[in-house]
Amino acid sequence: MTTFVDRVVLHMQAGDGGHGCVSIHREKFKPFGGPDGGNGGHGGSVSLVVDAQVTTLLDFHFRPHLKAENGKGGAGSNRDGANGRDLVIKVPNGTVVQSLDGEVLADLVGVGTTFEAARGGRGGRGNASLANARRKAPGFAELGEPGDRLDVVLELKSVADVGLVGFPSAGKSSLISVISAAKPKIADYPFTTLVPNLGVVRVDNHTFTVADVPGLIPGAASGKGLGLEFLRHVERCAVLVHVIDTATLEPGRDPLADIDAIESELSQYGGLTDRPRLVALNKVDVPDGKDLADIVRPDLEARGLRVFDISTATREGLRELTYAMAELVDQGRRAAPPAEPTRIVIRPKAVDDAGFTIEAEPDGSYTVRGSRPERWVKQTNFDNDEAVGYLADRLARLGVEEKLAKAGAQAGDLVRIGDREFDWQPTLYAGIDFVPGNRGTDVRLEEKSNRPSASDRLAARKARRVRPEDEVEAAPAAEADAE
Template sequence: MTTFVDRVELHVAAGNGGHGCASVHREKFKPLGGPDGGNGGRGGDVILVVDQSVTTLLDYHHSPHRKAGNGAPGAGDNRSGKDGQDLILPVPDGTVVLDKEGNVLADLVGQGTTFIAGQGGRGGLGNAALASARRKAPGFALLGEPGEFRDIVMELKTVADVALVGYPSAGKSSLISVLSAAKPKIADYPFTTLVPNLGVVTAGSTVYTIADVPGLIPGASQGKGLGLEFLRHVERCSVLVHVLDTATLESDRDPVSDLDVIEAELKQYGGLDDRPRIVVLNKIDIPDGQDLADMIRPDLEARGYQVFEVSAVARTGLKELSFALAGIIGAARAAKPKEEATRIVIRPKAVDDAGFTVTLGDDGLYRVRGEKPERWVKQTDFNNDEAVGYLADRLNRLGVEDALLKAGARSGDGVAIGSEENAVVFDWEPSMAAGAEMLGRRGEDHRLDAPRPAAVRRRDRDAERDEADTEFEKFKPF
């Protein structure tokens, strides 16, 4: 049964925004008290958060579909809908988030680091929020926006200072078990280690982490064996440690050729040329192993490697190795630039940016693309003529009508607003611009301004007097 997963595809759906409410305030003697429809609630976000207690992506392997809560619709009496609940997804430290094309969206390193994987939809405005001096009684409300749906890929790249690399059964698991408190699985057959193991080592005043990466073999960078699956776990390390087996029983292998093969695979994988290397000659407790170590050590030192002879079983040479690694890691940490305060990057729009584009597609449709037009279309209830007219007003003020005319659109031409997969298509009529201008007072209820007839005023006045007399009768003295 799978217990460790370091790469998953996740399908996240943020919550939909709640619809706005179209309502008119009513009470005694005030049948038209004005609009009082509340706004819809915001849809919940899907948020990835680094949690140090999480070490694998296994949960998302079993449940790859995640959805946040929807916002509640607004109600009358100016009651806004409740916001949808955010969905918090804990991920391991070192998780890289990519899109389907492989572009990096976020690199999550450090406890508490967050990334919004799916943005919740905005709640629709109620007719109370849409009321203005020109539109005193809107008979419509805006719909809530749908939440963002996104397919993402999450890859776990272990955050470790030291990476142990080498052939299967070279003794990497044994070495990490004696250098730290980690207890990896150890056996005398290849590919014993199926998942990266992390251990914490203390050398003097320096504390660092060490990772045991599953064994590499020739062709690992092309997917052979387990190497390709776990080479990503050495990307963040400060130093690479080649663990060479000086007591191998295979006649066609020797420590130097093993080193050359692993270096070739690391080079093909790429991005690790700048990492310092240390060579560890393991299993010198075996007589033949010590003899072979004495034989090849001069050759390795001539290549510029710092060489250590150790025995994980006899626990010899470990102190020198751990302090040497601490020195390299300390120097690497000191060389890193200090973390700067969070900077806000402001990218102002170009002065000629209209906020939308109009292009003629191969299918003969004039396509309008832009954040505002597409959002407005999603918020429009096309079963309500007044809401459609409000959309026409907004598009006209934005300049879409003029842009269509400049692009060569004529009466009856098809216009699509939105992406090709989910666009709203309609037959365009240039008169919409003039109509929108003439009907600029959409949503105005003249009954709110018209003077009441004298008979109605007398009736309301008499009713108010009767109600006052009733209240007086309740409290007059006996």
């Protein structure tokens, strides 16, 4: 069983924020001590960080569900809840983070590179933080905001300067074992190498990495053999080296046919046509292999390829090959555009940007979209009328009520904010001065519950055959009589 995994699906969940606390200070001889409910702690976030000691995604294959710690709830005596601990996940260098539909979210290259995949929820404010001059002792607190939930695909693409490609048993593992300190498994049967091997090569003052890409056979790009699983590991290579077995006894095999077959698979995979190539004719220590190398060298050089006769057994020609690798890697590094310094771009919001939008749906309902309204709804305890009234005040101050009216919303229309649906009632008097009552209650909501529905008012109006404008003119007089 192989211990190398280079593609996994992770289910990440950031920590939820802790709920705020509703508490009133109680002390002997101080009956009106005021609110002292503390705030909830923030939930922990889930981050990915590149670690040099991690080389595979195997751990996540067995533990695909990852969750950060939730924030703690607030308490009385103005005690805030503790923040949840962040979850830091160590991944190999070259890990690509994608959404389930293939969108690249981050390409993690370089030790220490960090990506925050899921952000923890904010903690809810306690009633001590919600108190103001009008609402001196709030009977409610904010709920903690849920943390982000995200499913991502992690793909490992080896970060190497040189990629060794060729048929199974061509000698790629043997080559990387003699030019570097890598110790891959070597045997005399096909598909001995089941995982990519990385080795560091030093030539004079040049240092570069070499990757052995296993399993390339005709049809690999379409899923045959192991090539489809490992072709992604040559994407980052600046130089490709064809390792050719000149002493193979398989019928129908020769160096030119092998190179054509591998090039066909690389072409089908795509994106590798611009990489410089070298050809290493391996096993020239065998007499038949040396003769075949001499025969095919003119044809390969006629294609514009640099050809090297090598033997991993006797180490013949390895010095010349490694110097050629170092030369091409150095040329690629010099030709690469210089890294631009990180710039922080600040884009201030427009003066007329309210931070939300209202969309009229085909079914006659309205959807309010915006980070602040959606967050406020998540943090509202709808079992508490005072908390609902506070939400209405916040939405009115933001301008939601006004824009709904301009969009054509009528009393009783369905309005969606986040995952909540409301029957919009503009007669809630949102935004007016708060009239305090018992904690946890709101007089405006009581008036709303006792008030007839929009359909009942419409039926009564038709029964009386009163025009709407007459009803509007008669309303002030009725209110004066009631006073």
